[in-house]
Amino acid sequence: MTVPLEPFGKPRGERADAARNRERLLEAARAMIAEQGTRHVTMDALAERAGLGKGTVFRRFGSRAGIFQALLDDDERRFQERVLSGPPPLGPGADPAQRLDAYGCARIPFLLEHHAIARAAVDRTLPVPAGAASMTQPHIRMLLGQAGLPPAHLDGLAVQLTAALEGPLLLYLSVEEVPEPPAPEAPHLLVEGWRFLIGRLLAG
Amino acid sequence: MTVPLEPFGKPRGERADAARNRERLLEAARAMIAEQGTRHVTMDALAERAGLGKGTVFRRFGSRAGIFQALLDDDERRFQERVLSGPPPLGPGADPAQRLDAYGCARIPFLLEHHAIARAAVDRTLPVPAGAASMTQPHIRMLLGQAGLPPAHLDGLAVQLTAALEGPLLLYLSVEEVPEPPAPEAPHLLVEGWRFLIGRLLAG
DNA sequence: AACAAAAGCGGGGTGAAGTCCGCTTATGCT
DNA sequence: AGCATAAGCGGACTTCACCCCGCTTTTGTT
Numbered sequence: 472m473t474v475p476l477e478p479f480g481k482p483r484g485e486r487a488d489a490a491r492n493r494e495r496l497l498e499a500a501r502a503m504i505a506e507q508g509t510r511h512v513t514m515d516a517l518a519e520r521a522g523l524g525k526g527t528v529f530r531r532f533g534s535r536a537g538i539f540q541a542l543l544d545d546d547e548r549r550f551q552e553r554v555l556s557g558p559p560p561l562g563p564g565a566d567p568a569q570r571l572d573a574y575g576c577a578r579i580p581f582l583l584e585h586h587a588i589a590r591a592a593v594d595r596t597l598p599v600p601a602g603a604a605s606m607t608q609p610h611i612r613m614l615l616g617q618a619g620l621p622p623a624h625l626d627g628l629a630v631q632l633t634a635a636l637e638g639p640l641l642l643y644l645s646v647e648e649v650p651e652p653p654a655p656e657a658p659h660l661l662v663e664g665w666r667f668l669i670g671r672l673l674a675g
Numbered sequence: 676m677t678v679p680l681e682p683f684g685k686p687r688g689e690r691a692d693a694a695r696n697r698e699r700l701l702e703a704a705r706a707m708i709a710e711q712g713t714r715h716v717t718m719d720a721l722a723e724r725a726g727l728g729k730g731t732v733f734r735r736f737g738s739r740a741g742i743f744q745a746l747l748d749d750d751e752r753r754f755q756e757r758v759l760s761g762p763p764p765l766g767p768g769a770d771p772a773q774r775l776d777a778y779g780c781a782r783i784p785f786l787l788e789h790h791a792i793a794r795a796a797v798d799r800t801l802p803v804p805a806g807a808a809s810m811t812q813p814h815i816r817m818l819l820g821q822a823g824l825p826p827a828h829l830d831g832l833a834v835q836l837t838a839a840l841e842g843p844l845l846l847y848l849s850v851e852e853v854p855e856p857p858a859p860e861a862p863h864l865l866v867e868g869w870r871f872l873i874g875r876l877l878a879g
Numbered sequence: 880a881a882c883a884a885a886a887g888c889g890g891g892g893t894g895a896a897g898t899c900c901g902c903t904t905a906t907g908c909t
Numbered sequence: 910a911g912c913a914t915a916a917g918c919g920g921a922c923t924t925c926a927c928c929c930c931g932c933t934t935t936t937g938t939t
Binding site for chain 4: 483484485486488492518523525526529530622
């Protein structure tokens with residue numbers, strides 16, 4: 472499951488001023504996103520708004536994407552918690568097929584809810600599973616193995632199913648093409664697709 | 676299948692000098708890629724190497740990604756040809772399950788062979804299936820429909836399977852992580868994964 | 880051949896990400 | 910408290926994609 476020890480810009484013995492500035496920057500980022508959307512969060516504007524230098528922003532977060540990863544981090548960690556030790560079928564206890572199904576049913580709404588920030592958090596110069604978001608692939612791989620799929624296919628399938636699950640929301644669909652489901656409880660198209668896919672994959 | 680009529684920078688009544696310059700630019704781009712890789716193909720360097728102004732590069736190709744799309748265009752068109760009117764199982768004639776299987780078996784090597792350029796051709800400000808590469812999703816959708824999958828799932832599954840097929844090579848794996856298969860005829864991990872996935876999906 | 884209109888050209892300008900390095904400040908030790 | 914040192918800071922600088930718009934060349938017309 473590979474929890475990154477140092478999510479982003481949170482070194483172990485962080486100096487007090489550094490911690491304060493990190494909070495200030497995240498706060499400023501949240502405000503700017505709420506007011507104008509992620510597109511207008513530029514490094515210069517963010518630094519100015521937080522009353523800090525641009526160098527500081529990069530020192531804390533490494534890149535533009537890093538800011539959004541940090542913003543996502545808390546929620547991502549909570550999600551991971553639910554998967555690792557929450558109640559079944561998402562958490563351990565249910566059989567692998569159910570857990571895989573449940574994972575998609577939880578993950579897609581999670582990404583929908585955070586889609587603006589999640590999209591901004593992908594670092595376009597790195598392979599996608601950057602930051603804390605990288606839980607998906609190993610988890611899927613593990614469940615596929617437990618479900619008894621042939622070991623020779625596990626690596627390929629894990630990559631492909633990760634792409635099938637997260638790719639559409641992170642990369643393949645533009646922001647306008649991500650409509651919330653009309654009725655709040657109506658299942659999303661992608662959720663239904665995922666359930667169908669997983670159902671068939673693990674049926675044999 | 677939606678063949679884009681005007682692939683990139685190839686207007687119908689193109690002036691003679693424009694056509695010549697387009698060729699020059701593509702030629703320079705090929706040379707630069709061969710010498711130094713896609714990363715060093717900057718708009719300034721490309722313009723200078725071709726002996727033209729930077730404005731011209733943008734007029735011809737619209738964006739950096741456009742250059743790589745144009746480079747891919749011929750091969751992409753040939754691939755499309757094979758799918759639309761080549762021999763089965765890739766072309767029409769075989770049953771949908773076979774065609775879907777064959778599509779992945781052909782598409783993955785195609786992307787592997789072109790991966791450097793294909794990656795550079797994705798426009799990171801647009802939803803991914805930009806340019807001529809957008810054939811995949813509608814084709815998959817059509818075949819899924821012909822295979823008798825429930826219409827309610829077609830849209831979701833088509834997006835997800837497209838992501839499963841192309842996402843890993845275009846987006847999810849870094850360049851270093853895309854090793855050619857050790858033995859030239861050994862099937863790639865992703866090909867095997869795809870065949871397995873499609874086999875299960877259409878088995879029921 | 881001369882002309883008008885359209886198409887194309889070029890390169891300076893802009894905005895944004897990311898780097899660098901000398902200066903400042905917190906921290907832990909004595 | 911005073912000091913040495915490492916951590917942090919800031920903002921000028923570089924690089925790059927992309928825009929803009931006045932000038933030049935081609936082309937179709939007469």
